[in-house]
Amino acid sequence: MRAVLPLTALLAGVALLLAGSGLLGTLLAVRGGLEGYGGQTLGWVMSGYFAGFLAGTFLAPPLIRRIGHVRAFAFCTGLAAIAVLLHPVWVDPAAWFGLRVVTGVALVTLYTVIESWLNAQPDPAIRGRVFAIYMAVNLGALALGQLLLGLGVDGGFMLFSLVAILVCASALPVTLTRLAQPTFPPNPRLGLRRLYAVAPAATLAAGLSGLAMGAFWGLGPVYAGEIGLDRAGISHFMVATILGGALLQWPLGRLSDRLDRRIGLALACAAAAAVALAALPGAGWGGGWIYALFFAFGGLAFSIYPMSVAHMLDTLPREDLLSGCSSLLLVHGIGAMLGPMIAGELMSRHGPGALPAYFAAVLAALSLFLMARLALNRRPDRHPAAFHPMLRTTPAALELLPETESPPPTATQENP
Known part of the structure; x- marks a missing residue:
């Protein structure tokens, strides 16, 4: 634990950042409902964040190399805070979509700064421990962000201001840290066609889990509101799902x-998929059962992406692991961008029950594909990699996994 203490400033920064971004996603769904936006409109608005997140994975590295970690972090906290404060000023779906794109670019750059910095600091012997602590901070901050929804009037300017304050506050510990700024090496991506050829189950699992989880993050609060939960109920619904994802990932993995x-x-x-079907309106569950169902759903659904990463790490040659992680994240991000659009369209036509039905359809299709792969291609069990609980994150964080550590140079490499 002593080796992790120097990283406290970075962990504090990301905790503040994720508390703010977690609150913002739920807040926009609540405010959008008050403005009369339907599921289709909110689905498109929320997909803007994932579009920006994808674009940011390409834009962040050259920006960080050009101006350094601290300046890039300060620049993007200002950019994100401006975008957040413009939401209640410029209430229009098209404007919100553009602001969500900007927010996605800014936040992925901020995460990349922190994660690449974390990756440069720890001794190889504690890489896995740092990764686990970082993911625990992520999940805890996201859950806390949902609870902050109860501090203000529904969708009011005060809550947007609170998000902006948290984002700006995240810059304080990061810019004050005395840790040396690391270099930012290039992070190539493995071709998607080759990734699918080598690890088809992992590739499709990452993409379809993105379709499901992108829809959850974008439209879960909308679903909760449309089935009759009040503002406190919406925040508790999101917290229950996130806690399920935090607590059940490890035993499942x-x-x-x-x-x-x-x-x-x-x-x-x-x-x-079965839990999602049980959450359909009219299934006979009432009271607090909806929280229990989504606690279970979160634990199961949140585990799919990290399991797909572990399966890919089991499959790829060691020299391709980092580029494979980057490409798998890209596949997941594409799914996460499309998920809110598709699910939002379904909700606008068929009501709130379309969201759990969508989850069930996507995840059942993935289960059938995986069983078909098992029937066609049985091979001896090999687990050179271990499961690590995680959220979708940037490629820099995946470098913290012990399995992706570069192998030591051979004698031929040392003495050419």
């Missing part, structure tokens, strides 16, 4: 370490 990884993925997808 460890189970997948003991099975063929594709079996673990197929079982998690099938169970998540």
Whole structure:
């Protein structure tokens, strides 16, 4: 633990940042509902964030190389705060979509700064521990952000101001840190066609989990509001799902370490689809059962992307692991961008029940694909990589995984 203490400033910065961004996503869904935006409109608005996040994975590295980690962080906190404060000033779906794109670019740059800095600091012996602490901070801050929704009037300017304050406050510990700024090496991507050829189950699992989870982050609060939950109920609904994802990922992942990884993925997808069907309006559940159902759904659905990463790490040659992680994240991000659009269209036509039905359809299709792959391609179980609980994050964070550490140079490389 002593080795992690110098990284406290970076962890404090990301905690403040994620608390603000977690609050913002739910706040926009609540304010959009008050403005009369339907599921289709909100789905397009929310997809803007994931579009910006994808664009930011390409834009962030050259910006950080050009002006350095501290200046890039300060620049993007200002950019994100401006975008946040413009939402209640410029209430228009097209404007909100553009602001969500800007927010996505800014936030992915901020995450990249912190994650590349974390990756440069720890001794290789504690890489896994730093990664685990970082992911725990991520999930805890996201849950806290949902609870902050209860501090202001529904969708009011005060809550947008609070988000901007949290984003700006995240710059204070980061810019004050005395840690040396690291270099930012290039991070190539493995071609998607080759990635699918080598690890088809991991590739499709990452893409379809993006379709499901992008729709959850974008439209979960809308669903909660449309089934009758008040503002406090919406925040508790989101917290329950996030806590399920935090607490159940580890046992599910460890189970997948003991099975063929594709079996673990197929079982998690099938169970998540069943829970989503149980959450359909009219299924007979009332009171607090909706929170219990989505606690279970979060635990199952949040585990699919990290299981797909672990399966890819099991499959790819060591020299391709980092570029494979980057490409898998890209596939997941494309799915996350499309998910709110598709689910929003379905909700506008069929009501709130379309969201859990969409989850069930996507995850059941993925489970069937994985079972078909198992039937066609049985191979001995190999688990050179271990499961690590995680959220979708930037490629820089995945470099913290012990499995992606560069192998030591051979004698030939040392003495050419």
